[in-house]
Amino acid sequence: MDANQRKAMQGVVKETLENLEKNAFRAAFVNDRNELLTLIASLIPEGAVTASGGSETLLETGVMEWIKTHTDYRTERKEAYGADFYLTSANAVTRHGELFEVDGRSNRVSAMLFGPENVIAIAGINKLVPNLRAAAERVKTMAAPPNCIRLAKDTPCAKTGHCVFPDFSDVHLSAQGCASPDRICSNHVIFSRQMVKDRIMVIIVGEEYGY
Ligand code: SF4
Known part of the structure; x- marks a missing residue:
């Protein structure tokens, strides 16, 4: 900056x-x-x-x-x-x-x-x-993938670097995502x-x- x-x-x-x-x-x-x-x-x-x-x-x-x-x-x-x-x-x-x-x-x-x-x-x-919409998007795009890698979680985002559900409209704000038992969000x-x-x-x- x-x-x-x-x-x-x-x-x-x-x-x-x-x-x-x-x-x-x-x-x-x-x-x-x-x-x-x-x-x-x-x-x-x-x-x-x-x-x-x-x-x-x-x-x-x-x-x-x-x-x-x-x-x-x-x-x-x-x-x-x-x-x-x-x-x-x-x-x-x-x-x-x-x-x-x-x-x-x-x-x-x-x-x-x-x-x-x-x-x-x-x-x-x-x-x-x-x-809050930007907060939810931030977590799914910037926080969860590296955290899953840090914690050695077996989640899709740990492999691809992004959430499986890249739709952050208000309807799908937080609940959507993977069904991995390791899911952290x-x-x-x-x-x-x-x-x-x-x-x-x-x-x-x-x-x-x-x-
Ligand atoms: S829902 Fe699953 S794939 Fe999406 S960010 Fe969370 S842990 Fe990663």
Whole structure:
């Protein structure tokens, strides 16, 4: 992203942050991974109980390494529900201030929905989309194929690089796709206006991370 694209993106980021806050999320922007790690260190006390969903973004930004070395990091999935902080990434963040998350087994989305006192969802600038239709398309075209490859899933998209069902009209927004037992895009969760204000914090990073 060059300087002009970055400037244009600032307006999108501002609108997205404002709408996230209107929807009772806590929202923040950091320029890069160094600022992100500084912010994370200011939010999570040393020794706090943490857990995370599988995330390329957490690995690439160094957040995963940070929580493993500075907190009481739990790997047992069911322990995540009692964590002080649950960390994950976003599959997409809409300009209207919604989080769009897609999961297979759904330990990740279930912990985001209920349990941990605090949830921190990190999104690279590449995860910002105009609306939910674009979010659904993003997952099927840009997130699921590389994630299936990363996780060694036996799905059509892991072999061809695209979903078997490339129709993202409103009628077929999320439900369509393959019938593979390994399918990872099973449950599609839209986090819209929150009942518990500021429980979920969304941090947008001005760099591209994850799928
Ligand atoms: S429905 Fe199947 S083929 Fe399509 S993106 Fe999901 S896992 Fe891949």
